Amino acid sequence: MxxxxxxxxxxxxxxxxxxxxxxxxxxxxxxxxxxxxxxxxxxxxxxxxxxxxxxxxxxxxxxxxxxxxxxxxxxxxxxxxxxxxxxxxxxxxxxxxxxxxxxxxxxxxxxxxxxxxxKPVLDVPAARTGISVATMTDLRWARRDIKSVGLLAQVMAKQAARDAGAQEAWMVEDGFVTEGASSTAFIVTEEGIVTRPYSQAVLAGCTGAALTALAEESGITVVHRAFTVAEALAAREAFIASASTLCQSVVRIDGQTIGDGTPGPVAMRLRALYIAFARATAI
CATH class of the missing domain: 3.30.470.10 (Aminotransferase class 4, branched-chain amino acid transferase, N-terminal domain)
Structure with missing residues (x-):
């Protein structure tokens, strides 16, 4: 029990x-x-x-x-x-x-x-195959930096994503991706890793922050700026980060294949780096 x-x-x-x-x-x-x-x-x-x-x-x-x-x-x-x-x-x-x-x-x-x-967080099928996300309008309140128990908009987004055959929702405001319903959103472009800077518009993701630090330590450029849905669709890779998913590749957005449709090398490298970090620093 x-x-x-x-x-x-x-x-x-x-x-x-x-x-x-x-x-x-x-x-x-x-x-x-x-x-x-x-x-x-x-x-x-x-x-x-x-x-x-x-x-x-x-x-x-x-x-x-x-x-x-x-x-x-x-x-x-x-x-x-x-x-x-x-x-x-x-x-x-x-x-x-x-x-x-x-x-x-x-x-x-x-x-x-x-x-x-x-529940398993390391050896999960989605880490090997990647996941699909669906984009939708961000309906949440203005103080998204507070990890509030008021999660109705996220629940609605998750349900809509499931109905669309996706495993996560990316919420969009004024054409720009804010974040996932329960994750931080990232894309990989010629600039490097792109993700939104922390503000009241998004939650400061603990796993996402650790991933960006690990990326920078390993020589990968991290650009903190908003990105559009169009940029995400054209990206080399996309991925999400959260405590429950760690680092997980996104291989489809709104049904469109990202990259070659398999987990990309940057996201896979970061997942390995994060797992090593987690095991070395966990208490």
Whole structure:
């Protein structure tokens, strides 16, 4: 039976109970994080925890325990559940009150919930074959730099992508790709690797940041700028990055083949570099 963590207590996941008056449920008033587990250890933990702190601070949500304590809880969950490869999910909401009001009480107690998923992230078929993405209008709010639990637009994008026979959605605003529904978007051109700079328009991807650092360290040029759908269709390669996919080639966009239709050498090299980095630095 899977063990979870809720507000200071480790307990069976199916026994975890959160109030229906929790503001995360009523208002999507909360943030979340997802970290990969490889070889039974947390990958890029400091980066994920720093982003959690930034997201919570942007919403004015207090962390109920320190980042060090959260990391200790994550590691304990991995150990208790015997996870060697998978993901740790964390959700922090402003908390629950006696009623429903847009304005929360100043002394409200946050809700902190964590659980794990045992799933492969290294040897997955999509890493060998590549994936398809479908483009669609970006319907999200303006503060995309906050990793909010308000994910309805992403859910709609994922559903539309699935209906189009794709595994991920790339969201588009004013003709430019912002990011994937649950990933950072990259293309490879004669310039090198192209990806959007971080701003309020996109989420600062932890895996994406690590990949760009590894690329630069290995002599690959990284250009931080927006790119159009037309540029993506004409690119040598395309790929995505996230905690759950690591680095994964995109071989079709809106049904059009990218490159020769197989995972490209830059993305494959970066995936290998990232896995080596993850194994060397995981805790």
């Amino acid at each position: 899977s063990i979870a963590y809720l507000n200071g207590t480790f307990l069976p996941l199916d026994e975890a109970r959160i109030s229906p008056l929790d503001r995360g449920f009523l208002f999507a008033d909360g943030v979340y994080e997802v970290a990969a587990v490889i070889d039974g250890r947390l990958v890029d933990s400091a980066s994920h925890l720093a982003r959690l702190e930034r997201s919570a601070s942007a919403l004015g949500i207090r962390l109920p325990v320190s980042l060090a304590q959260i990391e200790a809880v994550q590691r304990e969950l991995v150990a208790r559940n015997g996870v060697t490869e998978g993901l740790v999910y964390l959700q922090l909401t402003r908390g629950a009150e006696a009623g429903r009001d847009f304005l929360a009480a100043p002394d409200i107690e946050p809700t902190l919930f964590l659980f794990v998923a045992d």
